[in-house]
Amino acid sequence: MTRYLLFLVFVFSCFALFVTSAEAKRFGGGSSIGKQRTLSPQQTATPPSAKPAPTAPAAAPQPAPAGNRWLGPLAGLAIGAGLGALFAGGLGGMGGGLSGILLAVVAGLAVLFVFSLFRRKQQSAMSYAGSGAPSSGQPNFMPTYTTVSPSSTSPGNIPADFPIEAFLRSAKTSFIRLQAANDRKDLDDIREYTTPEMFAEISMQLRERDNSPQKTDVILIDARLLEVAHENELAIASVRMTGQLRENNGTPDNFDEVWHVQKNLQDANAVWLLCGIQQLA
Numbered sequence: 001m002t003r004y005l006l007f008l009v010f011v012f013s014c015f016a017l018f019v020t021s022a023e024a025k026r027f028g029g030g031s032s033i034g035k036q037r038t039l040s041p042q043q044t045a046t047p048p049s050a051k052p053a054p055t056a057p058a059a060a061p062q063p064a065p066a067g068n069r070w071l072g073p074l075a076g077l078a079i080g081a082g083l084g085a086l087f088a089g090g091l092g093g094m095g096g097g098l099s100g101i102l103l104a105v106v107a108g109l110a111v112l113f114v115f116s117l118f119r120r121k122q123q124s125a126m127s128y129a130g131s132g133a134p135s136s137g138q139p140n141f142m143p144t145y146t147t148v149s150p151s152s153t154s155p156g157n158i159p160a161d162f163p164i165e166a167f168l169r170s171a172k173t174s175f176i177r178l179q180a181a182n183d184r185k186d187l188d189d190i191r192e193y194t195t196p197e198m199f200a201e202i203s204m205q206l207r208e209r210d211n212s213p214q215k216t217d218v219i220l221i222d223a224r225l226l227e228v229a230h231e232n233e234l235a236i237a238s239v240r241m242t243g244q245l246r247e248n249n250g251t252p253d254n255f256d257e258v259w260h261v262q263k264n265l266q267d268a269n270a271v272w273l274l275c276g277i278q279q280l281a
Contacts, residue, residue: 025205025209025214025247026179026182026214026216026245026247027178027179027181027182027202027216028182028202028205028257028277029205030255030279031277031279032257032276032277032278032279033198033201033202033276033277034195034197034198034201034260034274034275034276034277035197035198035236035260035262035275035276036260036276036278037229037236037238037258037260037276037278039226039238039258039278043226043227043238043240044280157227157228157229158225158227158228159228162225162228164225167225167237167239168223168224168225168239171223171239171241171259171261172221172222172223172241174193174274175218175221175223175241175259176218176221177189177193178190178193178274179216179218179245180216181193182202182206182214182216183213183214183215183216185206185209187199187203187206190202190203193273193274194273194274194275195262195273195274195275197275198273198274198275198276213248214247214248215247215248215249216245216246216247217245217246217247218243218245219243219244219245219246219252220243220244221241221242221243222241222242222243223239223240223241223242224239224240224242225237225238225239225240226238226239226240226258230265233264233265233266234262234263234264234265235262235263235265236260236261236262236275237260237261237262237263237272238258238259238260239258239259239260239261240256240257240258240280241255241256241257241258241259242254242255242256243255256279256280257277257278257279257280258277258278258280259274259276259277259278260274260275260276260277260278261273261274261275262275
């Protein structure tokens with residue numbers, strides 16, 4: 001019975017180690033979240049090559065934090081030692097086995113504690129992408145579109161008076177800014193750009209994320225307005241974001257996703273808010 005209880009303690013210790021080593025990810029986690037919409041084959045066709053984003057040059061790659069490199073191996077050693085002691089105890093008697101198990105448990109918890117402190121110190125010392133950019137107080141995306149007349153739409157389901165170029169410039173800026181806000185876990189900034197439902201989902205992701213640093217560099221970005229739909233008092237614009245980004249100084253990855261933003265046309269002070277991300281790649 002005693003060995004069974006000690007085994008359960010070990011299982012929970014191992015679980016805690018693995019949970020705390022979960023990696024951070026870019027805004028949205030690279031998954032489809034929030035409001036999703038049905039897209040036509042023409043809208044999901046391969047877009048032209050993305051153009052460079054108007055961002056500052058990326059900083060030189062830095063080596064990965066030592067805590068992140070060594071946490072997994074040391075945790076594995078502690079777990080292996082504990083399991084070995086557990087089974088050795090079953091063969092050689094409770095005396096030596098019990099002491100070995102207790103020592104391994106203590107070692108595992110010590111590893112967890114030390115590296116949790118190490119990661120927190122590194123996070124506080126690291127400058128995140130966009131962390132120095134103050135909140136401008138300006139509304140996100142473009143708030144100038146107020147008409148609802150379906151007779152003024154173009155063949156692509158986009159109203160003829162819609163400020164497409166200005167809207168897309170602001171959409172790309174918002175994409176970059178939200179990546180930076182996600183890196184530094186800035187919930188106040190994220191709240192200004194998202195609907196309450198979308199904010200709740202992003203907040204949950206950030207609460208589940210560990211304390212390891214996250215750095216997202218947007219290398220290339222292009223945006224294409226797919227459609228502007230009307231649902232009751234809402235205008236919903238779907239913007240296809242494509243390009244390339246780098247996470248934590250790693251290998252650049254391509255992204256291809258649609259950002260759905262909505263605006264309440266009955267509210268004169270309303271702005272466009274992100275209500276969903278839909279992955280295409």
